[in-house]
Amino acid sequence: MAWNYLMDMDGVLTSEEHLIPGADAFLAELTSNGTPFTVLTNNSIRTPRDLRARLLRIGLDIPESAIWTSALATARFLDSQRPGGSAYVVGESGLTTALHEIGYVITDSDPDYVVLGETRTYSFEAITTAIRLVERGARFIATNPDATGPSTSGSLPATGAVAALISRATGRDPYYVGKPNPLMMRSALRQMGAHSEHTLMIGDRMDTDVIAGMEAGLQTLLVLSGISTPASVELYPYRPTEVIGSVADLVGRTQDPFRS
Structure with missing residues (x-):
């Protein structure tokens, strides 16, 4: 069977601003074999173009077309729900660009949606505006439920944490589009023209990557190069198809990833 690959970025290919050893060889093998792959990230801050430039700097050559963010998934979802709508956005260029590209108007005047994404500069004023618009009837969407994000100094509050603040103030919970939502x-599968039966998901988190892949009908590989440990895997009532150390273990067998 010829496999397609979906893979998380942080913890699978990168760690902070460094590539995980073997990630470059793994991607080079996929490219050499003509194997379709897409890199997924719940982070909505950067556009695929910006992410490609960031990844190139650390030695990973990934085409823009092979990068799928929660911002792009959110935009596609909104386009399917209410084409040509409007939104008040709390987020950065990755999210606003994705919404502009589907023809959405960004406004704080009676928007159809409040859309919350990742940002490193959450504004109390912007959050207050979002709360008031949700109270007035705007539908509440968030790109992903991650409560914290990594930094060199420790954890940072992320989309899920700010969404909880807005929910507590309004009594309205958001619809989360990103992982673990299948x-x-x-x-991402539609974007790459692939079928779930022939696609493998690689991730480093049981509670987002593995469960989302499993619920979407994919085979799953958990890598231990990110947040998970052999002990933490045992805490969950479901299991990945296989656990490996890192994507370096797949080099030489990307066409037959379950070969022992």
């Missing part, structure tokens, strides 16, 4: 996987 919608993120399905939209």
Whole structure:
């Protein structure tokens, strides 16, 4: 069977601003074999173009077309729900660009949606505006439920944490588009023209990557190069198809990843 690959970025290919050893050889082998692959990230800050430039600097050559963010998945979802709509956005260029590209108007005047994404500069004023618009009837969407994100100094509050603040103030919970919602996987599959039966998901988190892949009908590989450990895997009532150390273990067998 010829496999297609979906893979998380942080913890699978990168760690902070460094590539995980073997990630470059793994991607080079996929490219050499003509194996379709897409890199997924719940982070909505950067556009695929910006992410490609960032990854090139650390030695990973990934085409823009092979990068799928929660911002792009959110935009595709909104386009399917209410084409040509409007949104008030709390987020950065990755999210606003994705919404502009589907023809959405960004406004704080009676928007159809409040869309919350990742940003490193959450503004109390912007959050207050979002709360008031949700109270007035705007539908509440968030790109992903991650409560914290990594930094060199420790954890940073992320989309899920700010969404909880807005939810507590309004009594309204958002609809999360990114992982672990399998919608993120399905939209990525459509983007690459692949079928779930022939696609493998590689991730480093049981509670987002593995469960989303499993619920989307994919085979799953958990790598131990990110947040998971052999002990933490045992805490969950479901299991990945296989656990490996890192994507370096797949070099030489990307066409037959389950070969022992």
